Amino acid sequence: MCRLMGYVSSSPESFGEVVGENLQEFIELSSVHCDGWGITTLNRGDDIARLVKAPEIARSSDNFKSTLNNTNSDGALMHFRWATSGLPVSDENTHPFTHGGYTFIHNGAIYPPAALDGLINNKYKPFIKGDTDSERYFYFLLTEIDRDGLVEGITSAIKKLRQFDFSSVNAMLMNGTEFVTICEHDPKRKPDWATDGYYDLYYKVSQRNGGSEVVVASSGWDQSGWTNLPNHSILIADRAALTVKVLTV
DSSP: OEEEEEEEEEEEEOHHHHHOTTHHHHHHGGGTSOSOEEEEEOOTTOSOOEEEEESSOGGGOHHHHHHHHHOOEEEEEEEEEOOOTTSOOSSTTSSOEEETTEEEEEESOEESTTTTGGGSOTTTGGGOOSSOHHHHHHHHHHHHHHHHOHHHHHHHHHHHHTTSEESBOEEEEEOSSEEEEEEOBOGGGSOTTSOTTTTOEEEEEEEETTEEEEEEEESSSOOTTOEEEOSSEEEEEETTTTEEEEEEO
C-alpha cells in the first residue's frame, strides 16, 4: 500500500509551489508508508524521465528533502511505498518505474505478484528488475498502450485487470504529452487500521501566476477544496492545454 502524488503545470515548479503549505502533511504519511520513496520529473515534450529513489523513510531522509527542494519541472510524480507483505524492501522494488518516455507509480496489490506475466509483451520482460506486481502492472499497461493507444490501451487494461485478484490498481502514468491517473479499487480491502476512503484519490485544477496546474494525490491529509476522483474512472490531463477530462471505465 502506498501514497501517490503527481502534477503537471504550465511552467516549471516544485511540489511545494504546486501543493502549498499542506505538503508537509502529505510527507508525514511516509511515517507509515515507510519502505521507500521516489520522485520522477518529466518535462512536457521530453522522452526521458529523471528519477531519484531510495528504499528508506522519506520524512527522515536528507536525500529526499534535497530532491524535493530541487524539483523544478512542469511534470512530476512522487511515491511513498508501504511494501506488500512478502515483497522485499529494495531499490529495485521502489517506485517510480520508468521506460521509454513513461514514468509510473501504483498503490495497491495484485495477487499473486506475477499474475500479469502472461499478458506482458516479451519485449518488455527483460526490463523487469524487481519482485513487485507494480512493475509488472507498468509493463502490462505499456503492452496494452502499444496495441491500442494511450486511452484505449489503459481502458482495455483496467477491464482485463478486473478478472484478477487485487485490492487496488490506483496508479499514475505520465509521458511528455499526458498525465493519466487510474482510480480502480475495492474499498473493502483497505488496511485494517485505515479509515474509510483510504484508496480515494483527489485532484485540483487551479490557476496561479498566470499559468495552470493539475495536481492529483492519495488521501489521508488536508485536501480541502479538492475534487474526489470517482472509483472506476481515469483522469486524463493534456499537458499542452492543461485541460482535464474524467472518463468512467
